[in-house]
Amino acid sequence: MSQQSTVRGQKDFSKSWDFFEIEKSILILRRSKTFLSRRVGVAISFLLLAAYCLLLPATASAHRVNVYGYAEDGKVFVEGYFVDGTKAMNSLVEVFDAETGEKLLEGKTNKEGVFSFKIPKLTALKLVLTASMGHKNDYTISREEVAEALGRSGTSQESTVRSQQSPVSSEQSEASKQRAGQKEEVTAEGAVSSKEIEQVVAKVLDRKLLPIKNILLKMQEEASRPGMTEIIGGIGYIMGIMGIVLYFKSKNR
Amino acid sequence: MHISEGILSTPVLAAGAVLTIGGVTLGLKKMDYEKIPEVAVLSSAFFVASLIHVPLGPTSVHLVLNGLVGVLLGWMAFPSILVALALQALLFQFGGFTVLGVNTFNMAAPAVASYYFFNFLVRRGNRSVTAVAAFLAGALGVGGGTFLIALSLVTTGEEFLSVARLVFLAHLPVMLIEGIITAFCILFIKKVKPEILEVGK
Numbered sequence: 045m046s047q048q049s050t051v052r053g054q055k056d057f058s059k060s061w062d063f064f065e066i067e068k069s070i071l072i073l074r075r076s077k078t079f080l081s082r083r084v085g086v087a088i089s090f091l092l093l094a095a096y097c098l099l100l101p102a103t104a105s106a107h108r109v110n111v112y113g114y115a116e117d118g119k120v121f122v123e124g125y126f127v128d129g130t131k132a133m134n135s136l137v138e139v140f141d142a143e144t145g146e147k148l149l150e151g152k153t154n155k156e157g158v159f160s161f162k163i164p165k166l167t168a169l170k171l172v173l174t175a176s177m178g179h180k181n182d183y184t185i186s187r188e189e190v191a192e193a194l195g196r197s198g199t200s201q202e203s204t205v206r207s208q209q210s211p212v213s214s215e216q217s218e219a220s221k222q223r224a225g226q227k228e229e230v231t232a233e234g235a236v237s238s239k240e241i242e243q244v245v246a247k248v249l250d251r252k253l254l255p256i257k258n259i260l261l262k263m264q265e266e267a268s269r270p271g272m273t274e275i276i277g278g279i280g281y282i283m284g285i286m287g288i289v290l291y292f293k294s295k296n297r
Numbered sequence: 298m299h300i301s302e303g304i305l306s307t308p309v310l311a312a313g314a315v316l317t318i319g320g321v322t323l324g325l326k327k328m329d330y331e332k333i334p335e336v337a338v339l340s341s342a343f344f345v346a347s348l349i350h351v352p353l354g355p356t357s358v359h360l361v362l363n364g365l366v367g368v369l370l371g372w373m374a375f376p377s378i379l380v381a382l383a384l385q386a387l388l389f390q391f392g393g394f395t396v397l398g399v400n401t402f403n404m405a406a407p408a409v410a411s412y413y414f415f416n417f418l419v420r421r422g423n424r425s426v427t428a429v430a431a432f433l434a435g436a437l438g439v440g441g442g443t444f445l446i447a448l449s450l451v452t453t454g455e456e457f458l459s460v461a462r463l464v465f466l467a468h469l470p471v472m473l474i475e476g477i478i479t480a481f482c483i484l485f486i487k488k489v490k491p492e493i494l495e496v497g498k
Contacts, residue, residue: 108299108389174304179300179301270389274389275344282340286333290333
């Protein structure tokens, strides 16, 4: 996480530096206008204009927006990004109940292309992201994932989780009783600690799995970009179509 | 430069499909035997151009090349661009098959426009006239395309002026680069194989 934040920081810094630099050079250019010949001035301002143009966000020229979501600790996180890797900022996210099709809530992504919300109810969630310029995509989070995220946060779902747990722990306690023939106090202690253990394990797993989650997200992002094989394949298709058209036209000659 | 599926209303999709079918029919009629390989090569150029993102500053840009395709092919730009967009939809899910008509028209109509405006100048003009005309043809291809995209999005309730401005600003650098690339391509073609500039019929 710390690595990520430093990278982001650097990026922001370099961005602002670029703009600052351009403004500075425009100022210098204005001051020294009298010293420069007119043609050079025009050429330089044209170049600066070009440089400024290149710094504008060109997300609109991307082709497809991808959306991905995951549920964690009673919350759902939605991430949107374009094929070239830029984040889908300030895009509308609508959340639907995937089972009934009813619209639950909506919101907008932040500067990192992320939108998060508290899980409104236990159901499969369909996330629909609409970016500017007619880009749209959706992603569905399964009921199981939502249930798990709710269960761990310890809200209304906790009671059901506990009731599911109790037969298991009682079985365990009976087994341990038969095996060791110990007092009942121990089994009570064991039941409590097994729940604690589960919480600790979940926490540790979350921490350990975070880098893997990030890697998977990155891989998914990269896989959504067109690869070399597909590009070459596409050219091949076009050449093939050309061959077919040439063949039929040559018959008519 | 692709509109996704499930955004546009049926009348817009139908209008796009009809216009594209018309353009493709006209293009196929104008296509002679000798011109077919050229159509295919430009189709692959168009197909590849928008897949390769060149990182520039904090963002990345890619070429569209519909202006170049238009100047060299005229109405044949319609079948050429249709094939390329169909493959992009098939292989990369860019756009989609229901929006294929609208997307093709948005890219190919400015291409045909740049043929009518600039092909004559490119063929007959001297070196500098050719360069300027080709630059404008490339810029018109992208500019016209963004205008048509904004126009087709109006029907979804997005406000035309704000969308058009956003789209135009975002594509200003692309127009600039596109114009320069088109100028270089046309100058090179004119020097090496000027008969390619003749669209015939």
